[in-house]
Each structure stands twice: as C-alpha cells, then as structure tokens.
Amino acid sequence: xxxxxxAALRGAVDLSSLRNRPTAPADASPAQAGAQSPPxxxxxxxxxxxxxxxxxxxxxxxPIVVDLWAEWCGPCKQLSPILEKVVTELGGRVxxxxxxxxxxxxxxxxxxxxxxxxxxxxxAGQPVPMFTGAVPEEQVRQVFDQLLQVAAQxxxxxxxxxAADDSEGPGADxxxxxxxxxxxxxxxxAFAAIEAGDFPAAITAxxxxxxxxxxxxxxxxxxxxxxxxxxxxxxxLQEARAAAAAAPLDVQAQFAVADLDIxxxxxxxxxxxxxxxxxxLPSDERAPVRERLVELFGLIGTGDARVIAARNRLxxxxx
Numbered sequence: 001x002x003x004x005x006x007a008a009l010r011g012a013v014d015l016s017s018l019r020n021r022p023t024a025p026a027d028a029s030p031a032q033a034g035a036q037s038p039p040x041x042x043x044x045x046x047x048x049x050x051x052x053x054x055x056x057x058x059x060x061x062x063p064i065v066v067d068l069w070a071e072w073c074g075p076c077k078q079l080s081p082i083l084e085k086v087v088t089e090l091g092g093r094v095x096x097x098x099x100x101x102x103x104x105x106x107x108x109x110x111x112x113x114x115x116x117x118x119x120x121x122x123x124a125g126q127p128v129p130m131f132t133g134a135v136p137e138e139q140v141r142q143v144f145d146q147l148l149q150v151a152a153q154x155x156x157x158x159x160x161x162x163a164a165d166d167s168e169g170p171g172a173d174x175x176x177x178x179x180x181x182x183x184x185x186x187x188x189x190a191f192a193a194i195e196a197g198d199f200p201a202a203i204t205a206x207x208x209x210x211x212x213x214x215x216x217x218x219x220x221x222x223x224x225x226x227x228x229x230x231x232x233x234x235x236x237l238q239e240a241r242a243a244a245a246a247a248p249l250d251v252q253a254q255f256a257v258a259d260l261d262i263x264x265x266x267x268x269x270x271x272x273x274x275x276x277x278x279x280x281l282p283s284d285e286r287a288p289v290r291e292r293l294v295e296l297f298g299l300i301g302t303g304d305a306r307v308i309a310a311r312n313r314l315x316x317x318x319x
Contacts, residue, residue, distance in 0.1 A: 043087050043160060044096045049106040055097045059122035061158035063151040065130070065144075066097045068111060068118040075134035076117040082137045083119065086144055092159035093148065097122075123151050129265025139301050145218065146225045152195045153229060184209065190222055199230035224299035231259050244273075249280060251288055258292070267300055271310035279317050290314070 047055050047066075055064055067083050069076035080098070087096040101108035101116060111120055111127075121128040128150065130143050151157065183191060190205035206223035209216050237260050244253040254277045261270035271293070278289045293314060297307045 043090070043092055043094065044084055044098065047097045047099055047104075047107075049104045052097075052099075052104075052107055055095075056122060056125050058095065058160075059156070060124050061156065062092070062160055063094050063147055063156055064097050064122040065094055065147070066099060066111070066120045066122065068099045068101050068108060068113045068116050068120070070100060070102050070116055072102075073116050078134040079117045079119075079140075082140050086137070086140055090144070092161060094144065095160055121147050123147075123156050124154055136303065139303060142217075142221045142301060145221060149191070149194050149222065149225055150229070152191065153197060157195065186212070187219065187222070190219075190226070194226060194229075199226050199233065202226045203230065220298065224295060227295070228259055228263060228299060231256075232263050235260060237264075249277070251277065251281075251285075254289075255292060258296070262296060262299070267304075267306045270296065271306065275310060275313050275317065278314065290318075 045055070055066075058064060065083065065087065067076075067080055069080055083096055087094050099107050099111075101113055111118065115132055117134060118132045119130040121130055128147065130147065131139070186205045186209040190202040190209070193199070193202035193205060203223060203226055206219045206226065209219035210223065213219070235256055240253070240256040240260055244250070244257045247253050254273055258270040258273050261267070261273070274289055274293050274296075278286050278293070281289065293310070297311060300307050302308075
C-alpha cells in the first residue's frame with residue numbers, strides 16, 4: 001500500500017469510494033465544505049458524504065479522528081464531549097471530524113459502522129481503528145497518544161490553526177504557549193526517535209523513563225506501542241499468515257500474525273490466536289505466550305471488554 005509502512009495502517013475499512021469525490025463548491029460555507037483549513041471552532045468540524053474527500057486530503061498533513069454518532073445515541077453523548085475536550089487540548093495537532101450517521105449513510109456504510117459511537121482515525125488517507133462504544137477519558141487519552149506516535153512515524157506531524165488564532169494578533173501563539181506543558185526529557189527523546197523511525201532508541205528512552213518512575217503510565221503505554229511498531233516493521237501480512245498456517249505451534253510465527261492483527265485493530269483475532277496457541281502448547285512452553293498476552297493486554301487497556309474476556313479465558317486455561 002503506497003509508501004506507508006506501519007502495519008497499524010493496514011486497511012480496516014474501505015474508503016476507496018470516497019477518495020475521489022468532488023469537493024464542495026467554492027462558495028460553500030466552511031461548515032459545508034469540510035475544510036482543509038478548519039472553520040471557526042478550530043479543531044472540530046462536521047463532515048458529510050459529499051465533503052469527506054477534503055478531510056481525507058487534510059489527513060495527509062494532520063491526523064484526523066472521525067467520530068461517528070447520532071442524535072438518538074446515548075453513549076455518543078457521553079463520548080463526544082470527551083473527544084472534543086482532548087482534541088481541543090491538543091491545540092491543532094489533531095482534527096476531530098464529526099459524522100452524523102443518520103444524515104450520512106454512505107460514510108456509515110464505508111466505515112462499516114455496525115454500532116455507534118465508533119471512532120476511526122485517518123493518517124495520510126489510511127484508516128486506523130481506534131475504539132467502538134463509550135470509553136473513559138483516560139483510555140481516550142492513551143489511544144490518542146498512540147495515534148500521534150503512529151502519525152509521527154508516517155510523517156504526519158502538521159497542525160491546524162485554532163479559530164481564535166487569526167483574531168488575537170501576532171502575539172497570540174506566544175501568549176498561549178505556556179499553557180501546554182513540555183514533554184519530560186525522556187518522553188521527548190522517545191518521540192524524536194519515533195519521528196526518525198528509530199524504534200530501538202525510543203524503546204530505550206521509555207524503558208529509562210519507567211526505571212525512573214515505575215508509575216509513569218504514559219511511558220508504559222508508549223513503550224508497549226513502540227515495541228509493537230518495532231516488531232511489525234517490515235512484516236508482510238500475507239507471508240506472516242501463510243507461515244503461521246503452515247506451523248500452528250510455531251510461537252514466533254503466531255506472534256507475528258497476532259502483532260499484525262493488533263496493529264490493524266483486530267484485537268479479538270489476536271487474543272484468540274494466542275489463547276489457542278497457549279492451550280495447544282505443553283505447559284513448559286507456555287510462558288512466552290502468557291507474557292506476550294499480558295503485554296498486549298496492557299497495550300489495549302485493562303478496562304477494555306476484549307481484554308477482560310481474554311484475561312478470563314487465560315485464567316481458565318491456567319487453572
């Protein structure tokens with residue numbers, strides 16, 4: 001798939017029918033146009049079936065988070081304010097594109113939105129699954145951190161101006177800058193290494209941060225994500241699946257497919273594969289599989305329903 005290498009961008013949904021849509025008329029209002037330069041309101045835009053192509057183009061510069069919602073959806077009303085809060089705090093590093101699925105059925109179909117709320121990111125025109133259903137703010141922030149890391153690896157590190165920037169004068173950015181706390185040195189080191197594609201250096205930086213502060217959950221989440229990116233770098237999904245099918249008890253072959261599935265958003269498939277492997281192996285060969293499962297549980301989030309179900313099955317296999 002073009003020049004984008006991280007497996008996190010392997011297509012989870014098919015947006016090909018929307019790629020070459022005509023853009024909105026030149027005299028359309030910003031809210032109608034879907035805006036490559038976001039309208040007043042800054043980092044949060046409403047998009048439609050007709051204008052989504054412009055958001056796809058904008059995703060080549062800045063990560064887009066697509067929030068599929070509906071007025072009747074109670075969980076949507078819980079999740080959307082959290083998304084808006086986090087996006088606003090990021091100050092233009094991410095744009096939130098809100099899609100009313102009732103008013104935009106083609107987008108809902110293209111994203112395979114079987115239930116809402118559903119949140120999918122776009123990086124360089126490629127879809128990246130995030131989560132479905134209402135999730136707590138802490139988990140939203142963790143997933144956004146991971147999204148920014150994947151975006152940086154793909155060179156999507158731009159930003160957009162907020163609505164107030166132009167009206168507050170040339171000193172507005174300087175006045176607002178202190179509000180954003182700088183990254184801790186080791187976190188900044190890790191982020192710079194990710195941007196450079198040097199995953200081993202990023203892993204080392206995050207490990208040092210955890211050694212200094214074992215309760216640094218941001219470092220723990222970053223370490224899990226960058227380890228995954230390092231493992232899947234250069235893997236070919238079809239080749240990995242063929243190797244795993246040919247050797248069902250080859251731990252490394254099964255690990256490779258599970259990593260690719262996690263990167264592609266197929267979390268249940270990855271957990272199911274590793275749990276089946278754990279059950280099939282002799283007891284004295286199971287430890288690496290259990291360790292990988294625990295690592296992936298931490299990456300997805302211990303409160304995630306898929307993790308809870310997989311952890312319960314693992315416990316039943318252990319005892």
